[in-house]
Amino acid sequence: MSIQLQAEGLAKTFNRRTIFSGISLSLREGESLAVTGRNGSGKSTLLKIISGVLSPSRGRCFLKIDDREVPAASSYTHLGFVSPYLQLYDEFSGIENLELFTRIRGHQVPRPFIEALLERVNLAQRSRDQVRTYSSGMKQRLKYAFALLHNPQLLLLDEPTSNLDSEGMATVYQIMEEQVTRGILIIATNDAEDLKRTDRVLDLNSLAAEKGAATP
Amino acid sequence: MLGKTILGVWLSAVILVAFSFPMVHHPSEWYQFPVIPGLEDKARILFFHVPMSWTAVVAFILAMGYSIRYLVKKNMDDDIKSASAAGLGLVFCILATVTGSLWAKFNWGSFWNWDPRETSIFVLLLIYGAYFALRSALDVEERKATLSAVYSIIAGVTVPFFIFILPRIVASLHPEPIINNRGKIDMNTTMLVVFLCSLAGFTALFFWMWHLKVRTERLALVHQTEGE
């Protein structure tokens, strides 16, 4: 299955302040991009727009699977997102959360697959404990399991290695490499290590300086 | 400039006429109003209260229309128009409620009676109040515009229910509609003319004020954007 991500002239304004404007991207499977820039330069915002959770003020962004455009309403089925703004239900256990979301998506995911995923992110021991008892590192790892549940062709990672120890980071870097082999990877980060792992970098600050767009 | 002056003169004339034309039992001259038994001089409020209520309703319809347009096109200008119409509508609604209440006191003895029309104008007041309460509880402009647009549409949709329900529930104290069921106009000609002039005048006043307010808000928007 081939996947393409196309973004044309994306701009976002909040309360009459322009966060960024004129962003255009074109990515296909096997490609990866890191979005970087100062805090507040719009990295998270850009990722949210690409994921469809936020609408752009101008421009558009869409996915193409096998050269056919995916309607905006169902793009969420093809992507996975890890973000500090995203939380899981802390009164449910790790495994309950994952099962819940596969059911909501209408995706039949066999139990062994979920368990293997939890094993991968090193949460197998705590999978039956409520998420409220997890540390921030564990919550971050659970978010990875959540993002990978449906084998998304597009993976978006906002601050991929935040809250993680070196073991966690190693797992994440592995996940990132694997994602590139089967689809597109986009990360948002300022971490130098993270930035080495993608083939392209989009710096929102220098872009803004070039274009003279107002930055916060 | 000319428009403003004409409007000013028009409304002044209407107000003058409304108060000065004498009320006699059997009008023989063109400038005389008939006396409506039981109402007499207080009937003059007709020239003001009804146009104000009417304008408050027109304002709401306008606000709702521009809300729908905003949701479709996401153009901030439509939100400005909608909110400005609602702001003025609120003012006219307060005026209508107060004049109505005063009339109720003089005619029927108490300031409030839960007569269907009184209740409707009060509900409209509540809707306007809720609309602005919602707007003030939102910081991000795009959210403010979208959510208040949605609310105004929901409110607009419940209005027809009031028209059908209230008369069933509460007996009416309001005078027989002057434009009655048979569709004929029973009002004395002079009164009718003054009334219609007042109606036209108030409506024009509303549109003029609305136009001004929209221009002011647009300038404020530009000013703030440039200030960044």
Next chain:
Amino acid sequence: MSSLWYASVTIFVKDLRSELRTRYSLNSLLMFVITTLSVILFSLGSENVSSDVLSGVLWIIIFFSTMSGLSRSFVSEEERGTVMTLQLTARPLAVFFGKLLFNTVLLAALNLLTVTLYLLFITNFVVQNYTIFITTMGLGTIGLASASTILAAIIAKANTKGTLYPVLSFPILLPLLLTVINATKMSVEGAAVYEAFSEFQILISYFIVITTISYLLFEFVWKE
């Protein structure tokens, strides 16, 4: 279409399980109904209050229970940061129908409690025509739940959620409240069922209109 239904039911079940597990809001809602009813009982004392007034009071209690309980399903998602999670896994309409279902079931349970206690403890309030009464309660509950759900979705995105909810809801719910109070009065006075038909018509059309408009507008509220 079936996946929409399935997703909605899953979200409904999720909300239900979440409430049952934490129980905070269920407990306080229960206490709210009991407390309000006690206040009413104390104020009435041994006074002989007409059934007209008692019909109105019943629905005041129900209105305030609605205001206490029905915003939670949306507000809790906002407070916990799970809105984005839902946006990434479910279609907006699935969220809407799931939460609508939850609110309806919650309100039905609350109303059952309220009505039972009311009938038991307020001796002056005697229902003569149970058909009218039960139909009114049923139609009133679904109408209330429907309007309250879209409004809850709206205020969940605002700052002063608690106080804003009744302010926004009252004008919208007023046609429904006036009608159900009238119909309840009829059931207490022993009117014949056909006399309440126009009330039932109004309640049914209110429910249809509000649900349809909510369904059309929900996505504007839910998505940013």
